Amino acid sequence: xxxxxxxxxxxxxxxxxxQPEVYGTTTLPQIEAMCEAHATPWGWRxxxxxxxxxxxxxxxxxxxxxxxxxxxxxxGGYTHTSIALMDAISSVGLxxxxxxxxxxxxxxxxxxxxxxxxVAIAQICGQGPQGYLQALDTLRVHFKAEHPS
Ligand code: CA2
Numbered sequence: 001x002x003x004x005x006x007x008x009x010x011x012x013x014x015x016x017x018x019q020p021e022v023y024g025t026t027t028l029p030q031i032e033a034m035c036e037a038h039a040t041p042w043g044w045r046x047x048x049x050x051x052x053x054x055x056x057x058x059x060x061x062x063x064x065x066x067x068x069x070x071x072x073x074x075x076g077g078y079t080h081t082s083i084a085l086m087d088a089i090s091s092v093g094l095x096x097x098x099x100x101x102x103x104x105x106x107x108x109x110x111x112x113x114x115x116x117x118x119v120a121i122a123q124i125c126g127q128g129p130q131g132y133l134q135a136l137d138t139l140r141v142h143f144k145a146e147h148p149s
Pocket of ligand 1: 011012015016075100103104
């Protein structure tokens with residue numbers, strides 16, 4: 001069974017409560033439920049984790065090895081700062097799709113830099129919660145290309 005880890009970083013637990021003009025009104029549990037509804041018909045299992053702590057996210061990436069087949073990652077603000085997260089992604093060797101609710105390329109210059117994009121197989125941004133579903137689609141295409149049946 002294909003297993004995917006949905007990993008969300010700092011402040012994303014606040015989704016739907018503040019800054020709706022930037023991040024919308026959908027909560028993180030709602031996004032997780034949307035992902036479940038999208039991928040369970042494919043027979044996939046999803047696991048979800050949100051943390052505000054860089055080390056917890058790094059541990060989750062390490063622990064994904066041998067457990068999950070791919071990862072969807074919105075690293076929040078760590079996207080723009082964390083060489084440690086980038087290194088963790090490289091070290092586990094699992095396909096990671098980077099997601100952002102907002103269009104980071106249309107925002108402040110500091111948000112336009114992503115260390116994650118250097119090691120992710122794709123970056124999806126500016127699509128709101130639908131971006132997470134597009135990330136699942138991206139992983140599905142990736143797995144099919146890896147293991148054509
Ligand atoms: O657009 C995205 O998904 C971001 O990864 C969100 C991060 C931001 O630092 C990135 O540049 C882009 C921030 C998430 C903050 O989420 C909040 C949600 C509600 C209220 C306040 C913050």
